[in-house]
Amino acid sequence: MDNGGPGELLHILRDGRPRTRADLAGMTGLGRGAISSRLEPLLRLGLVAPVSGAPSTGGRPSARLAFNPGAGLAAAADVGATHATMALTDLSGRVLTESTERLEISSGPEPVLDWLTMTLTGQLKAMKRPAADILAVGVGLPGPVEHSTGKPISPPIMPGWDGFDVPAHIQQTFDVPVLVDNDVNLMALGERATRRPNEDNMIFLKVATGIGSGVVSGGILQRGAAGVAGDVGHIAVSRGAGILCRCGKTACLEAIAGAPAIAAQLRGNGLEAITGNDVVTLVRSGDLAAIQAVRQAGRDIGEMLNMCVSLINPSLIVVGGSLAQSGEHLIAGIRETVYARSTPLATQHLNITQSETGPEAGVVGASILAVEYALAPHRVNDLATSLLAAGREDSHSPQKVEQVAQTSHQLRDTVAGQLQDAFP
Known part of the structure; x- marks a missing residue:
């Protein structure tokens, strides 16, 4: 790793482990003076703070320093086909507050995004935090997204969203960076960061109203050339032949294995099932028809995943989304087909699990997307350079000093209290 600036030191410390200056010097090869000069702006910004309680080795104890996740906030939104969740997290991705509302993505971008900004405003007010504490906003949407612009691209279940400038709309209320990605990509980020940090080749599969996946290969989230990598819900499967999908094509996996399709099948059997949650409730109650329908959906999904296993060779497939809450029945169907049809070498070490x-995978992933952008080493270096430059000019430009002081105050929280929570 480049050890050239404060941002690189912060990158090391963001793993949450407290370290002494000597530890950092040993890791980077920098001298103690260089370490101290790079730590100074991080300490002034509140991004790094001392941690008490270092073990005594006799004599004066060495001061330990750690990343302060309470130095700012990230706003994280997870928008699905029929719901939206808005959350505020600290800079480690820990959810501080969240609100979920049943909301149809088909109602259009303005109503959905206005709900997000209105909810976020209310959350800040309830927490008594200023909007300036938010470093960035991450948003997950249930369709293909051009990640560089944050604009949805021909999303099949999102009428009115094609090419809509999501960041610009949110920035009318919150003037901060806004990062947008496919919702399942963010679920993959959230799951990997919080539960599977050592998995470099994995597929996160969301099974809910729609079906999609986030693909991590070689430790990197794969978005593809146009942002549609992982859009597996519209791959044709054999049992779907002749069945019309809401995307306008036939034989799509989603048309027979998504929550609405399973619920419709159960209604045909005289059961009360409208949503994916209704299906899950029936399965958990032991209803045989519901169990069989979910198991068959798993087999259909396994037919699609068999192709993915051969193409990508993951070591892990994680199943999430509302239908994953039905327990082992969905996953058993997936395993049944994948293990039967894939080559033994591809499945020898393959784990398929819930x-x-x-x-919370979606909002955690959205938070990670926002924080990784805001605290990228080069951006932290730029902020530190501005802070130090203003400090050198304090006798000539009091207005600039006041501006930087306000920036520092915005990034700071009650450091001792936050670190007590982070390192009890």
Whole structure:
């Protein structure tokens, strides 16, 4: 790693482990003086703070320093086909507050995004935090997204969203960077960061109203040339032949294995099932028809995943989304087909399991997306340079000093209290 600035030191410390200046010097090869000069702006900004309680080795104890996740906030939104969740997190991705509302993505971008900004405003007010504490906003949407611009690209279930400038709309209320990605990509980020940090080749599969996946290969989230990598819900499967999908094509996996399709099948059997949650409730109650329908959906999904296993060779497939809450029945169907059809070498060490992050995977991933952008080493270096330059000019430009002091105050929280929570 480049050890050239404060941002690189912060990158090291963001793993949450307290370290002494000597530790940092040993890791980077920098001298103690260089370490201290790079730490100074991080300490002034509140991004790094001393941690008490270092073990005594006799004599004066060495001061330990750690990343302060309470130095700012990230706003994280997880928008699905029929719901939206807005959350505020600290800079480690820990959810501080969240609100979920049933909301149809088909109602259009303005109503959905206005709900997000209105909810975020209310959350800040309830927490008594200023909007300036937010470093960035991350948003997950249930369709292909051009990641560089944050604009949805021909999303099949999002009428009115194609090419809509999501960041610009949110920035009318919150003037901070806004990062937008496919919702399942963010679930993959959240699951990997919080539960599977050592998994470099994994697929996160969301099974809910829609079906999609986030693909991590070689430790990197794969978005593809146009942002549609992982859009597996519209791959054709054999049992879907002749069945019309809401995207306008036939034989799509989603048309027979998504929550609406399973619920419709159960209604045909005389059961009350409208949503994915209704299906899960029936499965958990032991209803045989619901169990069989979910198991068959797993087999259909396994047919699609068999192709992915051969193409990508993951070591882990994580299943999330509302239908994953039905327990082992969905996953058993997936395993049945994947293990039967894939080559033994591809499945020898393949683990197919349920998400451990659960419903919060999306907002955690959105938070990670926002924080990784805001605290990228080169951006932290730029902020530190501005802070130090203003300090050198304090006798000539009091207005600039006041501006930087306000920036520092915005990034700071009650450092001792936050670190007590982070390192009890």
